[in-house]
Amino acid sequence: MLAGRAGARHLVLASRSGARTDEAKAAIARLEAEGVAVTVKAVDVTDRVALESLFAGFGSELPPLRGVIHAAVVFDDGLLRNMEKASLDRVLAPKLLGALNLHELTASLELDFFVLYSSVTTFFGNPGQANYVAANAYLEALARKRRSAGLPGLYVAWGAIDDVGFLARNEEIKEALQSRMGSEALTSTEALKMLQLLLAQDCAGAAVMDFSWRDMQRLMPSAQAPKFDLLRRLDARHGDDEEDSDDIRTLIVGMAPEQVTEMVSGMLCDEIAQILRLPTEKIDINQSVLELGMDSLMGVELALAIEGRFGVSMPAMALSQGPTITRITERIVAQLCHEDDAGAGDTATQAAGQVARMAERHASTFSEEEAQRIAAALEKGSSDVRLVQ
Ligand SMILES: NC(=O)c1ccc[n+]([C@@H]2O[C@H](COP(=O)([O-])OP(=O)(O)OC[C@H]3O[C@@H](n4cnc5c(N)ncnc54)[C@H](OP(=O)(O)O)[C@@H]3O)[C@@H](O)[C@H]2O)c1
Numbered sequence: 001m002l003a004g005r006a007g008a009r010h011l012v013l014a015s016r017s018g019a020r021t022d023e024a025k026a027a028i029a030r031l032e033a034e035g036v037a038v039t040v041k042a043v044d045v046t047d048r049v050a051l052e053s054l055f056a057g058f059g060s061e062l063p064p065l066r067g068v069i070h071a072a073v074v075f076d077d078g079l080l081r082n083m084e085k086a087s088l089d090r091v092l093a094p095k096l097l098g099a100l101n102l103h104e105l106t107a108s109l110e111l112d113f114f115v116l117y118s119s120v121t122t123f124f125g126n127p128g129q130a131n132y133v134a135a136n137a138y139l140e141a142l143a144r145k146r147r148s149a150g151l152p153g154l155y156v157a158w159g160a161i162d163d164v165g166f167l168a169r170n171e172e173i174k175e176a177l178q179s180r181m182g183s184e185a186l187t188s189t190e191a192l193k194m195l196q197l198l199l200a201q202d203c204a205g206a207a208v209m210d211f212s213w214r215d216m217q218r219l220m221p222s223a224q225a226p227k228f229d230l231l232r233r234l235d236a237r238h239g240d241d242e243e244d245s246d247d248i249r250t251l252i253v254g255m256a257p258e259q260v261t262e263m264v265s266g267m268l269c270d271e272i273a274q275i276l277r278l279p280t281e282k283i284d285i286n287q288s289v290l291e292l293g294m295d296s297l298m299g300v301e302l303a304l305a306i307e308g309r310f311g312v313s314m315p316a317m318a319l320s321q322g323p324t325i326t327r328i329t330e331r332i333v334a335q336l337c338h339e340d341d342a343g344a345g346d347t348a349t350q351a352a353g354q355v356a357r358m359a360e361r362h363a364s365t366f367s368e369e370e371a372q373r374i375a376a377a378l379e380k381g382s383s384d385v386r387l388v389q
Contacts, residue, residue: 002112003058003062003063003064010038011031011036012039014040015043015072019040028040041054046098046101051105055106068114069117070114070139071117072098075091088131088134090131095136096139111151113154113199114146114151114152115195116140116143116156117158118137118158118205122137124181124223154199154204156195156206159183162185162186180220181209181216182214182220183209183212183216185210186210191208194208213232213235249336252337260337264329265325269285275298276294278292285325285329289302289322289323290322296320299319303315303316310332314332
């Protein structure tokens, strides 16, 4: 828990045993050397009365409470069919009851943050950890509930962490987990940087891990779940991207512009249908992509798909303005054809092609004045046409 008044940093560390180990004592000494005041309390987070008494100290013997990080955990792995109620209780209590106590006791306080440490096992599952996954799923739900009530809330579903914590003390479990998930463990420095970023962006929650999606698909049956469709599609495209955009350039050589337009429009409809999960025949090329049901995340997906399939860049910002498929097609064809011309034509044509491409790329930011300056220079046949990217 972080307490303090304007600028002062005061860390209150609460666990059942307090600072018992040499490792904990050394970490506290490092913090104090950096000017952080540290108070260690031996409090069980599931013990409401003990926690109330700790909270009574904030604003009196301790500075006011500014934020909470809940990281308490107890493990008791085992197959679900053999799991006793006691094992469930042992693992659920520090997360579920502990977080609920902190949530309720801070309800009337104005906190800057309330962070709940979860685990990527809520995204992929993990054999033998049904109790742990359930406990973490509760924390993620609590973060969402807090935010919907206007309170700060962030959950971070961490992947394995290399140098501190449970897995650092249990090397074999860490290695087994990494090879099962095809992932690399994060360092605590990387993890804390991500935490900082998520807090700065006022994010609701995120899974943070370093992993190979291809390995994960091979190793984890749960990676086939429909919720990972987007990752699968992006990965498949990434592999085929270069081939696709080279193919298209070869294909359009010698084609009439109308044929290029028809082909691009068809391919675009397929991409959009896939993103919107609609049959292609339901896609009307004269309707705005927003009317078709595309949201901003899907817009980013479409921008990536366009870059992958056609090798041309399309700002997601331009897509968020709701162009029709006909209009997007025109922009893609303009870029494809101008690039083609630029390869073969004279200097003026190459410059014109460059201007067109720049205008396409920066449609939302290209100032009128700049466009006029370039056009005028081109008209005069000036060789001093500089495009600043
Ligand atoms: N380490 C990783 O690779 C990793 C990966 C994914 C997620 N996470 C999450 O990150 C968090 C921290 O994990 P960690 O590896 O740092 O675990 P850890 O080293 O085992 O630390 C857990 C802490 O929880 C405290 N605790 C347990 N029960 C408590 C209770 N009832 N009341 C108060 N404190 C209690 C323990 O102290 P006492 O025993 O003295 O109470 C201990 O200090 C957990 O939420 C975990 O799920 C960690």
